[in-house]
Amino acid sequence: MNIGLFGGTFDPIHHGHLALARAAKQRCALRRIYFVPANVPPHKQRQPLSSYCDRYAMVVLATLGDKAFIPSLLEAPNSEALSSSFQKPSSPRTVSAANYSIDTVRRLKGTLPKGDRLFFLIGIDAFRDIASWREPEALLAECEFIVASRPGYSLADVANALPEALRPKASVTKPFSKQPARGELVLPGVNIHLLENVHHSVSATAIRESAAKARSLTKFVSPAVAEYIRKMELYQGG
Numbered sequence: 001m002n003i004g005l006f007g008g009t010f011d012p013i014h015h016g017h018l019a020l021a022r023a024a025k026q027r028c029a030l031r032r033i034y035f036v037p038a039n040v041p042p043h044k045q046r047q048p049l050s051s052y053c054d055r056y057a058m059v060v061l062a063t064l065g066d067k068a069f070i071p072s073l074l075e076a077p078n079s080e081a082l083s084s085s086f087q088k089p090s091s092p093r094t095v096s097a098a099n100y101s102i103d104t105v106r107r108l109k110g111t112l113p114k115g116d117r118l119f120f121l122i123g124i125d126a127f128r129d130i131a132s133w134r135e136p137e138a139l140l141a142e143c144e145f146i147v148a149s150r151p152g153y154s155l156a157d158v159a160n161a162l163p164e165a166l167r168p169k170a171s172v173t174k175p176f177s178k179q180p181a182r183g184e185l186v187l188p189g190v191n192i193h194l195l196e197n198v199h200h201s202v203s204a205t206a207i208r209e210s211a212a213k214a215r216s217l218t219k220f221v222s223p224a225v226a227e228y229i230r231k232m233e234l235y236q237g238g
């Protein structure tokens, strides 16, 4: 069975995330996609985040409409960190260890039957930093990747983002610098499926700013998520 893992801050989860998941599901015949809100994303440790519980609740609400979309607690914090995460973002928090994708992937794979294929869903903006993630070569070896591209990115950009040990030589990638990032990129230790033009212009940052100005959010997030944000008064600090 083909299984997807889609990790993110999801602060909040929005139409862009869901469009990526729908396109990935169709492209790679994914029977299930686990949406995994990160407890402490390694690259966002200094930025105030909504509580894990609020972000997880929004993922539950946003994924209700698709049987294949499963909210996952794979990166849920321990109970001490969980109670601390209820505090306002500005309050001092219990410091939890950052979540690394390689650990999450290995944990999920440990629960799957041997014949299952695991696909890691990611937007091109995040994929560009993959070489700086923990054990990137191992991560790329553990699962196939589905990367949502957007206009302006070439196949060479995708190849050049790979960790050095897996990156093809510049003389190899150069001819692909004008070729849009689509199709498949298969190299030793790398299997990437590229989704062309799935990227929506919506961003979680812009949504948080709109919420702070009490603007309608239904253009960006599902009605239930918009209602949750309003009811819980999220993002009021600007």
Ligand code: ATP
Pocket: 007, 008, 009, 010, 011, 016, 017, 020, 121, 122, 123, 124, 125, 126, 127, 148, 198, 199, 200, 201, 202, 203, 204, 205, 206
């Ligand atoms: P922020 O603005 O808070 O950084 P974000 O949506 O970019 O929000 P995440 O929630 O961590 O951050 O994103 C989860 C994944 O979704 C990442 O792989 C990211 O590249 C991808 N993604 C984010 N926004 C979009 C979008 N509009 N369209 C497609 N993919 C997206």
